[in-house]
Amino acid sequence: MKHYEKNIEFPVTITLNGVTRSAPAEARMLLSDFLRHKLGATGTHVGCEHGICGACTVRVDGVAQRSCMQLAVQADGRRVDTVEGLNHGAGAELGDLQAAFKRHHALQCGFCTAGILMSCSHFLERVPAPSEQQVRDMLSGHLCRCTGYTNIVNAVLDVAAQRQAAIIGSTQHA
Secondary structure (H helix, E strand, O other): OOOOOOOOEEEEEEEEOOEEEEEEEEOOOEHHHHHHHHOOOOOOOOOOOOOOOOOOEEEEOOEEEEHHHOEHHHHOOOEEEOHHHOOEOOOOEOOHHHHHHHHOOOOOOOOOHHHHHHHHHHHHHHOOOOOHHHHHHHHOOOOOOOOOOHHHHHHHHHHHHHHHHHHHHHHHOO
């Protein structure tokens, strides 16, 4: 691993939601703080700062990761996707996961929602037709004090079904 001196800022360049962004970061600055305070991606929430609650989950090179457990300098040169990148058309239209969360009332206070959405995004790419139990197992890495998870599970299953129907429809018309 590269050695960094304390109290010195280093240039960090990432591809944030498809756009190259750069800012200086001290060697010990967490990726979550870098995203929020240096790049203004405030959709990434910081809850426990110990990797337990999942509120800070982002995708790094496509993989869901806790941004409070990674240093900003470790993300240099990588692609980082946050909840702000899930929408369509520069924020104009909600992505399918976001729309399903809204439709199924899968959020209450919303604090944990961004991290859950990012985990769900990664999960549905790996498991496109999950069972309810698989969704519940995936969600076990997140703490939400408001929803009870049932509406979140329903939203994820709804998106999976819609995506599967779209795939079947596109293959029938080809």
